[in-house]
Amino acid sequence: MKVNLKFLASIREIVGAHEIPFEISPGSTVESLLEILESRFGAEFKEAVGKPFEDKNPKIMFIVNGRDIDFLKGPRTELKEGDTVVLIPPVAGG
Amino acid sequence: MLGGYAGRFLDVNLENGKLKDIPLDEEVLRLYLGGKGLGLKFIYDELRADIQPFDPDNLLIFSTGPATGARVPTSGRYHILTSKSPLTGGLGSGNSGGKWGTYLKFAGYDGVLVRGISDKPVYLSIINGKAELVEAPEIWGMTTTSVTAELIDRTTKDPKKASVACIGPAGENLISMACIMNDEYRTAGRTGSGAVMGSKKLKAIVVSGNERQKPANPEMLVEKVAEAMKMIRENPVTGPKGGLHVYGTAVLVNIVNAHGAYSSRNFQNSYFPDADEQSGERLTATYLTGTTGCWGCPIICGRKSSVPEGPFSIKYTEGPEYETIFALGSNCGVKELDAVIKANHFCNEFGIDTISMGGTISCAMELVEKGKIPEEKLHGFNLRFGDASAMVESVWRTAYKAGFGADLALGSRKLAEKYNAPELSINVKGMELPAYDPRPIQGIGLEYATANRGGDHVYGYTIPAEIIGLPKKLDPYSTEGKPEWTIFMQDMGSVINSTVICLFTSFAIGLPQYAGMLEAITGMELSPEKLLKIGERITNLERLINNIYGLDRAADILPKRLTEEPVSGGPSKGQISHVPEMIGKYYSLRGWVDGKPTEEKLRELGIPVTTPESSKSPYKMAA
Numbered sequence: 001m002k003v004n005l006k007f008l009a010s011i012r013e014i015v016g017a018h019e020i021p022f023e024i025s026p027g028s029t030v031e032s033l034l035e036i037l038e039s040r041f042g043a044e045f046k047e048a049v050g051k052p053f054e055d056k057n058p059k060i061m062f063i064v065n066g067r068d069i070d071f072l073k074g075p076r077t078e079l080k081e082g083d084t085v086v087l088i089p090p091v092a093g094g
Numbered sequence: 095m096l097g098g099y100a101g102r103f104l105d106v107n108l109e110n111g112k113l114k115d116i117p118l119d120e121e122v123l124r125l126y127l128g129g130k131g132l133g134l135k136f137i138y139d140e141l142r143a144d145i146q147p148f149d150p151d152n153l154l155i156f157s158t159g160p161a162t163g164a165r166v167p168t169s170g171r172y173h174i175l176t177s178k179s180p181l182t183g184g185l186g187s188g189n190s191g192g193k194w195g196t197y198l199k200f201a202g203y204d205g206v207l208v209r210g211i212s213d214k215p216v217y218l219s220i221i222n223g224k225a226e227l228v229e230a231p232e233i234w235g236m237t238t239t240s241v242t243a244e245l246i247d248r249t250t251k252d253p254k255k256a257s258v259a260c261i262g263p264a265g266e267n268l269i270s271m272a273c274i275m276n277d278e279y280r281t282a283g284r285t286g287s288g289a290v291m292g293s294k295k296l297k298a299i300v301v302s303g304n305e306r307q308k309p310a311n312p313e314m315l316v317e318k319v320a321e322a323m324k325m326i327r328e329n330p331v332t333g334p335k336g337g338l339h340v341y342g343t344a345v346l347v348n349i350v351n352a353h354g355a356y357s358s359r360n361f362q363n364s365y366f367p368d369a370d371e372q373s374g375e376r377l378t379a380t381y382l383t384g385t386t387g388c389w390g391c392p393i394i395c396g397r398k399s400s401v402p403e404g405p406f407s408i409k410y411t412e413g414p415e416y417e418t419i420f421a422l423g424s425n426c427g428v429k430e431l432d433a434v435i436k437a438n439h440f441c442n443e444f445g446i447d448t449i450s451m452g453g454t455i456s457c458a459m460e461l462v463e464k465g466k467i468p469e470e471k472l473h474g475f476n477l478r479f480g481d482a483s484a485m486v487e488s489v490w491r492t493a494y495k496a497g498f499g500a501d502l503a504l505g506s507r508k509l510a511e512k513y514n515a516p517e518l519s520i521n522v523k524g525m526e527l528p529a530y531d532p533r534p535i536q537g538i539g540l541e542y543a544t545a546n547r548g549g550d551h552v553y554g555y556t557i558p559a560e561i562i563g564l565p566k567k568l569d570p571y572s573t574e575g576k577p578e579w580t581i582f583m584q585d586m587g588s589v590i591n592s593t594v595i596c597l598f599t600s601f602a603i604g605l606p607q608y609a610g611m612l613e614a615i616t617g618m619e620l621s622p623e624k625l626l627k628i629g630e631r632i633t634n635l636e637r638l639i640n641n642i643y644g645l646d647r648a649a650d651i652l653p654k655r656l657t658e659e660p661v662s663g664g665p666s667k668g669q670i671s672h673v674p675e676m677i678g679k680y681y682s683l684r685g686w687v688d689g690k691p692t693e694e695k696l697r698e699l700g701i702p703v704t705t706p707e708s709s710k711s712p713y714k715m716a717a
Contacts, residue, residue, distance in 0.1 A: 008348045009337055009375065018370055059330070061563065066354040066534070066665020071569045084665070086352040090330035091337025092562045092601050093346035093374075093395075093416045 001026050001081040003033075008088045011060065014045050024079065030062050031075035033085065048089070061088040096123055097310030098160035098615035100204045103136075104225050106218060108294050109150060109210030113225050118204060124618060125700060128159030128204065130187065131592035131632040133175040136207055137185070138635060138702075140177075143642050147180035147286075148268065148293035154208040156198065156259065156299065159594035163199035163389075164309060166319050166611045167326055168596035170196045170389025172205075174274055174282040181270045181286035181450065181505050182524040182548045184640045184649075188273065188282030189552075189591055190259075191388035194301060197257040201303035212295040219249060221256075222303045233297050237443040238262040238275040245300045260298035261288045262445030264493040268292055270505040271450035271492075271526075275442060279396075279412035280388070283447040284525060285547050286505075310617025318610040322603050326392055329602035331564070338395040338598065339385065343416035344374030350530060353561060353570065354666025357531040358424040359479050360456035361520045361655055364531040365664025368429035372419050376431055386412060393598055399435055406436035406486065414438040414448070417551075420529030421452025426459060427479030437486045444493035450505060453526025455488045457506035457519050458498075466513040473497035520653050523548030523645065532656055532673070534666035535560050537568065537576040539673045540680060543650045544580065546636040552597055554584030564601055573672050577680040585629030592632055631699040634684075634691045638701065647689035650677060 005022045007015045024033060031053065038046045050059040053075045062069045062077075063086040069077045079085065095101045095118075103116040118132075126132045133155040145152055155175045162169055172195025179186030198206070202223035212227075215234040219226045233241050242258040250256040257277055264272035265288030272288030273281050309315045326332045337345050350356045351369040358366040370376060381401060387394030397414070401407045414422075414434055418441075423434045441448045459479045461467050475491070475498045477484050491499025501509055506526050510519035520527050525548030532539030537556035545553040556579055558564040568579060589608060590597055605622035613620040640649075651657075656671045681687065685695035696703045 006348070006352065008352070009341055009345055012375055018375070057330075063352045066352065067571075068563075068567070068569075070563075070567055071571070084352075086348075088349055088352070089337065090562070091341065091345045091349065092331045092558055092564065092598075093338065093343030 003079050003082070004084045006084065006086040008086065009091050010089050011048060011087050014048055015041055028079050029075060030064065030069055030077045030079065030085070033079065059089060062086070063088065096120055096160070096616045096618060098164055098307050099123065099128070100199055100202050100305065100307055102203060103205045103207050104203045104220065106206060106208045106227070107210045108208065108212040108216070108227075108296060111227055113227065116207065125628065126632060127589070127592040127612075127628055128162075129157050129173040129592040129594035130175065130189070130588060131628065133157035133173060133205065134185070134632060134635050134639065137175060137177045138639055141639060141642060145178050147176070147178045147290060150210045152177045152290055154287065154290050154294060154296075155205060157205040158195045158199050159592055160612060160615050161593045161595050163196040163307065164615050165315065166390070166595065166615070167322055168388065168391045168393065168599050170391060171594045171596060172198065173591050173594055174287050176285070176287050176290045178643070179285035179287070179547070180268070180289045184523055184548065184643055184645050185546060185636055186285040186287050186290065187547045188284050188287050189594070190274070190276055190280045190282040191391070191596060192257065192277030192280030193389035194257040194259045194276035194280070195594065196389045197301040197303065199307060200305050201301045202305045206299060208294060208296060211293065215295045215297050217245060217298040217300065218296065220299065220301045220303075221249060223305065230297065234266060235263060238445050239278050239443055241298055242278050245298055249300050250302050256300055256302040258298050258300045260445070261291045262443055262493070264444045264446045265289055265292035267493065267495060267503070269446065269492060269503045270508070271447045271454065272445050273447045275445050279442055281442070281447070283449065284550065286447070288445045309615045311614045315611065315614035318607070318614050322599070322607045322611060323392060325607065326599065326602045332393045332598065332602045336393075338393055341374035341378055342395050342397045344377050344397075344414065344419055346416045347373040347419055348375065350561065352665065353534060354661065354664045354669070355531040355534050355561075356420065356424055356529070359427045360425060360460040360518065361527070361531065362460070363664065364533060364661045364666050366424035369424065371429045372423045372431040372434060374416070381431065381435060383410075388596070391596065393596070395598065401432040401435050404432060405483065406430070406432040408436055408439055411435060411439040411442070413442070417529050418448040418452070421449045421526075422455070422485060425452050425456040426485045428482045428485050429480075430482040433482035433486055437489050440486065440489040440493075444490065446489065446493060449528055450526045451489060451492065453520060454492070454502050454506040454509060455485055457510055458488070458502060460518050461510065461513050461515060464515070464518070466515045466518070471498065471501070517654055520655065521549050522652060523649050525549040530557055531661070531666070532652060532671045533661050534669040535570040536573045536672055536676070537570070537580050539652055539656065539671040540576055540580045540676050541584070543652050543673045543677065544680060545584070546633070546640055553587045554580050555587065555597060555600075556580055556583055558601060565604065571669065573676050577676050577683055580680065581683055584633055585626050588629035588632035589625050592628070631701060634695065634699055635701050637686070637691055638696065641690045645689075650689050
């Protein structure tokens with residue numbers, strides 16, 4: 001199945017794209033998606049995201065269909081066909 | 095005298111041209127710090143309940159704090175207050191960076207209090223403790239960048255040694271959303287203070303000097319500043335490679351849009367499909383020419399930009415900020431970032447608040463869309479959502495009240511009332527709403543509704559917790575804990591605006607660091623709890639002033655669109671603001687009844703509870 005991935009700020013520069021359709025297996029979770037992305041985009045990506053589900057101050061946030069996964073099922077949030085997943089590094093504004 | 099203060103305000107009477115020093119009262123400083131708090135105290139002491147925005151006794155106050163010009167991070171700021179805002183009818187308030195506040199301190203004053211109306215246009219010069227009013231009809235009409243260059247040329251001739259705060263044509267023309275600019279591109283944006291300055295025929299204040307205020311405890315200050323600087327530099331948001339420095343505030347465009355909270359078309363939608371075309375990433379890749387920071391700031395979030403070619407070309411400008419991109423961009427249905435850059439530049443040159451400008455243009459666009467404005471009233475102006483040229487044209491039309499610009503100059507509330515569709519103005523207390531749709535973010539809705547200056551996002555900035563997870567993560571859809579968090583952030587915001595430093599420091603440091611630095615500067619014994627109590631006092635005093643003007647519970651409401659019309663599509667589809675369900679708890683936690691502090695609460699905070707003798711208002715304290 002396909003999900004829509006969006007990369008913001010510094011993560012976009014590493015990946016080299018803002019938005020990509022991405023093929024994953026049915027039943028995939030955010031956690032399993034991250035594993036695939038780490039292997040696809042390599043060491044720089046892996047270093048940039050750190051260990052987002054373990055770090056005290058995670059280097060990356062996951063937004064699935066407009067919701068921070070911390071308010072869904074965390075890394076075990078299951079993805080469906082057509083979902084939009086946004087990866088956001090620590091940034092803020094005003 | 096406490097450390098860190100110059101110890102005096104300059105009282106400027108434009109009626110008779112007299113200037114005099116007001117020595118600062120140490121006890122008042124202990125209660126209100128400086129900046130916003132101190133300015134409010136001056137206003138309250140002379141308050142007249144039936145004052146009108148362009149009356150001579152509407153005070154215009156420029157107020158620094160003990161941190162301004164001290165060696166603490168982001169200490170280049172100052173606060174502006176007016177007794178009455180022409181936009182909201184409540185207390186007027188704005189805050190700005192750059193270097194003007196610092197240079198005022200170096201010139202030997204903590205603040206300037208302006209009263210009266212001058213017969214002829216004047217500017218005020220304060221150089222090394224010597225203040226002078228200069229009649230200058232020839233500078234009336236100049237744009238902000240031109241008058242800044244002119245006054246620097248007339249004084250120090252060196253832009254590094256002098257700083258100018260001024261109004262542009264919008265302030266001169268009493269446009270309700272006119273702002274006061276300083277250092278060309280820095281803005282005390284909101285509540286129309288520029289129109290009050292224009293009504294006084296005061297074009298500018300130029301400041302320069304070499305006086306340095308001494309901290310009470312220099313060794314402690316070095317230690318506390320080092321601690322704060324370390325935290326700011328190591329923070330992934332505020333550090334040298336952090337998101338704010340690399341992308342500017344515009345980095346929020348895609349993030350807020352991803353949450354379905356980036357409003358478009360006058361808040362008819364909460365998601366803008368073309369957001370990436372006006373994002374911080376796009377700005378950085380396409381139009382950025384450099385970065386710039388305020389005095390004493392290690393974050394450096396300012397943008398230098400240019401549009402090299404095309405209908406919106408401009409060789410040099412600064413910005414735009416996130417709020418501006420939303421207001422002039424998505425909220426007008428405009429996706430073209432170059433058009434936003436051009437309109438932002440016009441707003442800066444003419445001295446117009448970009449948020450209210452965008453909110454008013456988008457309101458007008460919807461009025462046109464819904465057929466509320468008769469064709470002849472538009473004078474041929476083709477104003478439609480998504481039309482970038484019309485959006486840009488609206489700015490100069492507003493500044494000069496040209497054609498339909500005279501209607502835009504009213505601001506969205508009066509504009510929508512004029513055309514019998516008040517529900518199409520998306521405002522609180524008459525001030526147009528900022529760039530976070532409150533339907534999927536409950537805390538910011540409560541902030542919009544209760545902020546004393548009207549539709550405001552930075553008095554109590556809940557967004558870092560609700561969207562970014564700083565300093566803790568709060569579910570934006572939930573109302574749980576939001577009254578508490580909104581109150582905390584509002585009172586901390588009062589501390590920050592009275593210190594005066596930048597709100598963005600709060601991404602990395604907090605009350606313990608603020609208390610430590612302020613104690614070292616002033617010599618006051620401070621703690622996070624004591625500081626928060628000062629913040630609460632300031633918030634309550636501002637609320638009391640609004641109460642005396644007749645603003646109470648009825649003014650603490652969001653537009654019906656946000657509480658009655660669920661989001662129609664996008665990631666936050668179905669969400670709605672629950673402010674009506676939160677406001678009772680908010681008042682209860684505040685110690686307010688129907689939006690008014692009780693006499694007991696005011697006594698607890700040490701705020702004089704006697705309604706000023708000059709008041710003609712039927713105002714009664716809450717029981």
